[in-house]
Amino acid sequence: MVVRCLPEAARRILEDDSEYFLVQALSTPCLNAIQGAKGIYLEDVNGRQIIDFHGNNVNQVGYANPKILAAAWQQMQVLPFCPGHYTSAAATALASKLHQLAPVPRAKVMLARGAAEAMAMAQEVARLTTGRWKTVSLRGGLHGATLDTLSLGGQPGTTAGLGLLHVAPYNLERCLASCSGDCHLGCLDFLEDVLEREGDVGALIVEPIGSSDVRIHPQGYLQRVQEICRSHGCLLVVDETAIAWGRTGKMFAIEHYPGVEPDMMVLGEGLGAGLFPISALLVNPALDVMAPSPVDHFTFEKSPVGAAVALAMIDVLERVSLVAEAERKGAFVRALLERLAERHPVMGPIRQIGLLVGFGIRQPGGDGWPEAAEALLYASLLRGLNFRVAEGHVCLWTPPLIAGYGDLDAAAKILDAALAGVERELLAGEDTWTPSC
Numbered sequence: 001m002v003v004r005c006l007p008e009a010a011r012r013i014l015e016d017d018s019e020y021f022l023v024q025a026l027s028t029p030c031l032n033a034i035q036g037a038k039g040i041y042l043e044d045v046n047g048r049q050i051i052d053f054h055g056n057n058v059n060q061v062g063y064a065n066p067k068i069l070a071a072a073w074q075q076m077q078v079l080p081f082c083p084g085h086y087t088s089a090a091a092t093a094l095a096s097k098l099h100q101l102a103p104v105p106r107a108k109v110m111l112a113r114g115a116a117e118a119m120a121m122a123q124e125v126a127r128l129t130t131g132r133w134k135t136v137s138l139r140g141g142l143h144g145a146t147l148d149t150l151s152l153g154g155q156p157g158t159t160a161g162l163g164l165l166h167v168a169p170y171n172l173e174r175c176l177a178s179c180s181g182d183c184h185l186g187c188l189d190f191l192e193d194v195l196e197r198e199g200d201v202g203a204l205i206v207e208p209i210g211s212s213d214v215r216i217h218p219q220g221y222l223q224r225v226q227e228i229c230r231s232h233g234c235l236l237v238v239d240e241t242a243i244a245w246g247r248t249g250k251m252f253a254i255e256h257y258p259g260v261e262p263d264m265m266v267l268g269e270g271l272g273a274g275l276f277p278i279s280a281l282l283v284n285p286a287l288d289v290m291a292p293s294p295v296d297h298f299t300f301e302k303s304p305v306g307a308a309v310a311l312a313m314i315d316v317l318e319r320v321s322l323v324a325e326a327e328r329k330g331a332f333v334r335a336l337l338e339r340l341a342e343r344h345p346v347m348g349p350i351r352q353i354g355l356l357v358g359f360g361i362r363q364p365g366g367d368g369w370p371e372a373a374e375a376l377l378y379a380s381l382l383r384g385l386n387f388r389v390a391e392g393h394v395c396l397w398t399p400p401l402i403a404g405y406g407d408l409d410a411a412a413k414i415l416d417a418a419l420a421g422v423e424r425e426l427l428a429g430e431d432t433w434t435p436s437c
Contacts, residue, residue, distance in 0.1 A: 039402065051386065054387050082303065097314060098282060103265065104265050107265075122237050185224050192228050206238060206239065213390055223260055236264075238262040238264070239265075241269055245271065247356050249324070252265070346423055358395065
């Protein structure tokens with residue numbers, strides 16, 4: 001948030017944050033200081049409530065969900081930690097549930113704290129089981145924030161010596177294969193060429209739906225990716241970290257693509273319900289041949305508290321029918337945003353599947369407009385709505401699945417007012433947007 005608009009208590013905490021934490025892009029300075037979170041809301045240190053449509057994709061069932069808190073507290077009193085070389089009923093119950101749910105047939109399970117660890121384990125499993133060192137991913141993908149997982153997206157300065165290769169992602173607006181309005185999957189010829197030329201690629205890593213810009217692959221795309229992988233002895237690793245657990249209207253996003261059965265799948269973020277860090281790697285049982293080689297010996301690899309939280313989160317999703325409702329709520333959000341786009345020329349195309357929603361902010365000439373997108377975020381925050389800006393100009397909404405239709409409508413009204421304020425200044429020729437506190 002614009003610092004001068006914050007109350008004194010928040011400014012002091014932000015100053016301490018900058019003083020004691022390493023300064024880095026995307027987190028310094030912070031937007032605000034919060035003191036509470038419940039349901040769909042954050043509460044800042046001034047007691048003001050903010051609708052949170054970002055939440056780092058952890059809050060499908062809402063913050064401080066009483067069923068999640070009760071499960072965690074009950075487990076903490078009995079078995080708060082499980083040392084290495086031991087297991088627990090909570091951990092095996094979670095593994096059994098994931099085995100039942102997974103689109104990876106008869107999946108074997110590995111648990112860790114965060115999705116970056118699970119992604120690192122996937123790369124290690126691929127190398128150990130195929131004997132191949134190289135990994136291919138789609139450029140610009142988001143697979144974690146450690147050095148090895150950042151490199152999967154092809155960020156500059158992160159890939160040297162790691163055996164990583166990148167191919168262009170699906171992008172119908174700027175297709176390298178010259179598709180114009182109707183995808184004929186020509187871009188996948190580049191993927192096949194890389195696999196043929198390199199010859200020793202062990203795994204391809206892909207998000208079924210691009211989480212940072214809501215890149216929805218057309219039917220046939222992932223099915224063709226699977227065919228290419230199979231024909232070249234390359235494992236297909238699906239990263240559902242940010243989009244699983246009902247976000248897209250199905251429990252897992254890969255279920256939108258019939259016939260695709262990945263060799264491995266990475267899960268994280270929402271699995272811990274915003275309370276406990278836990279992730280999972282689901283592995284085809286045919287790859288369970290690594291007994292002589294340790295892969296996942298992390299201190300908290302089979303946390304009983306994390307497992308209890310994850311089981312409770314899945315139970316809430318299933319009992320309250322949040323997954324099916326996400327599809328209906330997503331259509332409602334899309335209709336709201338389409339009406340806004342008719343009134344606000346800076347709004348670009350809307351991409352939506354379930355409650356994964358993105359819309360671009362563009363200049364009058366049609367190009368992305370990062371300055372306006374950033375101004376829109378700040379203007380929305382001042383009015384009580386939080387979301388994420390990705391790819392410079394894409395506004396990304398990932399509401400909690402528990403958000404009601406009234407909550408979604410309230411968020412759209414805030415966005416409407418914020419858009420009007422930003423357009424009034426920027427389209428009038430002002431160089432910068434000035435917040436009205």
